[in-house]
Amino acid sequence: MLLGLVFAVAAMVLNCVAGLLQSDATTRTRPGRPLALQPRFIGGLVVDALAWVCTVVALRFLPVFAVQAILGGSIALTALAVRWIWGSKLHVLDRVAIGGCVIGLVLIAGAAASEHPGGADTAADVVMGVALGVLAAATIALYNVRVAWPLALVAGLGFGGTSLAVRSIDTGPGGFDVVVLLGQPATYLLCGYWLVGIVTFSRALARGNLAVVTAVFTVTEVIVPGLVAIGLLDDRVRDGWTIPFAVGLALAAGGVVVLAGSSAQRKGQWVR
Secondary structure: OHHHHHHHHHHHHHHHHHHHHHHHHHOOOEOOEOHHHOHHHHHHHHHHHHHHHHHHHHHOOOOHHHHHHHHHOHHHHHHHHHHHHHOOOOOHHHHHHHHHHHHHHHHHHHHEOOOOOOOOOHHHHHHHHHHHHHHHHHHHHHOOOOOOHHHHHHHHHHHHHHHHHHHHOOOOOOOOOHHHHHOOHHHHHHHHHHHHHHHHHHHHHHHOOHHHHHHHHHHHHHHHHHHHHHHHOOOOEOOOOHHHHHHHHHHHHHHHHHHHOOHHHOOOOOOO
């Protein structure tokens, strides 16, 4: 369990670093040097990939709700980093939100049962497959809408679904068997959920305010997969920790919403 916590925290820090690199890259674009060719943007993508690897490892040891909540803490870490790098002012409400995030994350992590999380069964794969089909249909239906929040909601569900798919994957008796990976539905579900997530998140950013998109996306990605995994993948909350777990979710989600809409964030805009 300790190893899972270490990798989850590492993923949170790496997500923050990647966002800051990508954010800085957006200020350096000019004719002939688009965002995709900016070294810091490319570096941010590399760091993002490392964060994803850490997330995958963490999900092998911790319940989905614990990993997702810790990852959601990157927005609080980013708020502090933005203040240090760009000199953005943190208002009293921002400081309270950061404190709420930290307390919430500690409660959620503490609520994780010590048992090694189990894998998925055929029924779970079927449910996730049907859910992916619904999200794919929603992506097509919402692609040309003018408001951003429905797209951000689908993006949060899409990227949250990748965590559920990772937990469902059987890596084989040797720890990594390509034949085993390619022969199970969860591998393809992972690809499908990621595609839905990246398409809708990019579209949401093009349609709406970054603060609103980030708030809807992050809260959805943190809360929904964790709750689904409790029912679908048999993730467990420690005995007697149901109320602290609920309080932690409320504090973390509320802190994320406040920080996503804070003026302190707008100096350092970042993308996923």
